[in-house]
Amino acid sequence: MFTGLIEEVGTVLSVKRNSLEIACKEIQDDLSIGDSVAVNGVCLTVTAFSTRFFKAEVMPVTLGATNLGLLKPGSSVNLERAMMLGSRLGGHLVAGHIDSTAVILGKEDIGEALLVSIGIPKGCDPLIIRKGSVAIDGISLTVAEIEMERFTVSLVGHSRRSTTLARRNVGDLVNIECDQMGKYVQNILLKTNGDNTVLQDKQNHGVMSFGYLMEQGFTT
Structure with missing residues (x-):
């Protein structure tokens, strides 16, 4: 998970079918092989790094479904390391999975x-x-x-x-x-049955529906 607070703007050195090489100066402090780094918001896995750059694995389907496929040497990209539990969440919860x-x-x-x-x-x-x-x-x-x-x-x-x-x-x-929270709510509400009920526990303690949410003040 990420926070959406960009740590550094890096520069693309090379774009290959399965990897990106990106020049950077600041995010390597505690970087390890296998760590996640968001590149323009896309969660990628670090495969190699030095004091001047890192390489990340990227699948062809990711290149085609995001703007990473438009990158070329010299392109600038937003970089963020995965968040640490216990630190302040200054932005919002970002999964690194582009919609x-x-x-x-x-x-x-x-x-x-x-x-x-x-x-x-x-x-x-x-x-x-x-x-x-x-x-x-x-x-x-x-x-x-x-x-x-x-x-x-x-x-x-x-x-x-x-x-x-x-x-x-x-x-x-x-x-x-x-x-992320909106996507979970949407998924729950889309799974309504015929009587507009979304979620009901076995003891019949509570029912979640569009009507119930409106009664509780969740209106736009």
């Missing part, structure tokens, strides 16, 4: 903030909510606005200076991972 890719539709400077608008991928619209969390190329961000078929995030301070998103152009493809 879809999406296109940057617009960028606008407003004061110190950079607003970035991104198309909502098919199937992700129920999981992207105003003021909810979303990981874009591995960056934990808050959804500022939703309109039509796009959502907007605001980059300020550290997230603007220390990640790749501010450098990306309109038309570029970014990796999207929707909020």
Whole structure:
């Protein structure tokens, strides 16, 4: 698991069918073979490393399903080591499993903030909510606005200076991972039976349904 707080922007040295080689300076402090590193939000396994770079295993299906397949030598990528239990969770829980890719539709400077608008991928619209969390190329961000078929995030301070998103152009493809908690809730609610019941224990202590959630104040 990751937090979506980018530790370093690395530079791609080589892209091969089954591996990436990425130059970096800061994340090797406690790196070991077999560790997980999120590269643009994609969880990859470290196969080799030195004080100047690391290599990660990447499957062809991953290259095709994420923007890692568009990388080339010189590309910049967001890097984050797996989180440690017991440390502060400054972003949100990010699994490193990309739900879809999406296109940057617009960028606008407003004061110190950079607003970035991104198309909502098919199937992700129920999981992207105003003021909810979303990981874009591995960056934990808050959804500022939703309109039509796009959502907007605001980059300020550290997230603007220390990640790749501010450098990306309109038309570029970014990796999207929707909020993990939202996906679990969606999965439960989709498994309703005919009477709209989702979950009921053997002792009939409780029933979870759309109606029950609304009664408890879980409304949009």
